[in-house]
Amino acid sequence: QVQLVESGGGVVQPGRSLRLSCAASGFSFSSFAIHWVRQAPGKGLEWVAAISYDGSSKYYADSVKGRFTISRDNSKNTLYLQMNSLRGEDTAVYHCAREYCGGDCKNLDYWGQGTLVTVSS
Amino acid sequence: DIVMTQSPDSLAVSLGERATINCKSSQSVLYSSNNENHLVWYQQKPGQPPKLLIYWASTRESGVPDRFSGSGSGTDFTLTISSLQAEDVAVYYCQQYYSTPYTFGQGTKLEIK
Numbered sequence: 171q172v173q174l175v176e177s178g179g180g181v182v183q184p185g186r187s188l189r190l191s192c193a194a195s196g197f198s199f200s201s202f203a204i205h206w207v208r209q210a211p212g213k214g215l216e217w218v219a220a221i222s223y224d225g226s227s228k229y230y231a232d233s234v235k236g237r238f239t240i241s242r243d244n245s246k247n248t249l250y251l252q253m254n255s256l257r258g259e260d261t262a263v264y265h266c267a268r269e270y271c272g273g274d275c276k277n278l279d280y281w282g283q284g285t286l287v288t289v290s291s
Numbered sequence: 292d293i294v295m296t297q298s299p300d301s302l303a304v305s306l307g308e309r310a311t312i313n314c315k316s317s318q319s320v321l322y323s324s325n326n327e328n329h330l331v332w333y334q335q336k337p338g339q340p341p342k343l344l345i346y347w348a349s350t351r352e353s354g355v356p357d358r359f360s361g362s363g364s365g366t367d368f369t370l371t372i373s374s375l376q377a378e379d380v381a382v383y384y385c386q387q388y389y390s391t392p393y394t395f396g397q398g399t400k401l402e403i404k
Contacts, residue, residue: 220391
C-alpha cells in the first residue's frame with residue numbers, strides 16, 4: 171500500500187537550518203510529483219512546495235521562496251525539504267503528499283502523518 | 292495568487308441533517324484544456340493528515356461514502372453532506388490546483404448540534 175513517512179523534524183533555533191525527509195513506498199515514486207504542505211499548531215493547511223516526478227521543475231510558496239529547497243532522490247524513493255533561515259512562523263507539522271494526475275487529476279491523494287518542526291530559542 | 296475563501300468558518304448540524312460548506316476562489320479554476328475545475332475537498336480529523344474526498348470539484352474519490360458530494364464551477368463551489376453522521380465531525384478544506392501556489396481555504400469546522 172502507498173506509504174509516505176516524514177522524518178527530520180525537531181526543535182531548532184531561529185536562523186538555523188533543518189532538513190526534512192519523506193520516505194515513499196508502495197508505488198512508483200519516480201512517476202509522481204510530490205508536495206510539502208504544512209500546518210501550524212491549531213491552524214489551517216498551507217501549501218509549501220512541489221517537485222515534478224523527475225525533479226526538473228520546482229515550485230514554492232512566497233513565504234518560503236529563497237529559504238527552502240525541495241529535492242528528491244528517485245534512487246532512494248525519498249523526498250527532501252532543506253529549510254534554511256528558519257523563523258518562528260515556520261513552526262508547523264510538515265506533511266509530504268503525492269500528486270496523482272493520471273487519467274484523472276486528483277491532486278494530493280496520499281499524505282504522510284507529518285513531522286513537527288518547532289522554531290524557538 | 293488565487294485566494295480561496297470558505298464559508299462558514301464553523302457549522303453545527305444535527306445528525307441525519309444536511310451540511311453545506313461553500314468555497315469561493317478569487318479567479319476561475321476551470322481548466323480549458325479538459326473542461327474540469329481543479330478544485331478538491333479534503334476532510335481532516337484531529338491528529339490525522341487530510342483525506343481526499345472530492346476532486347475535479349465533483350468527482351468522489353474511491354471509497355468515499357456517497358453522502359458526500361461536490362458541486363459548482365468557475366469560482367463557486369459547494370461540499371454537501373446529505374445526512375450527517377457522527378464520524379463526519381472534522382475540519383473540511385477546499386484547495387485549488389489550477390495554478391501554483393496551490394492555495395487552501397481557511398477550513399470549516401463541522402460539529403454535531
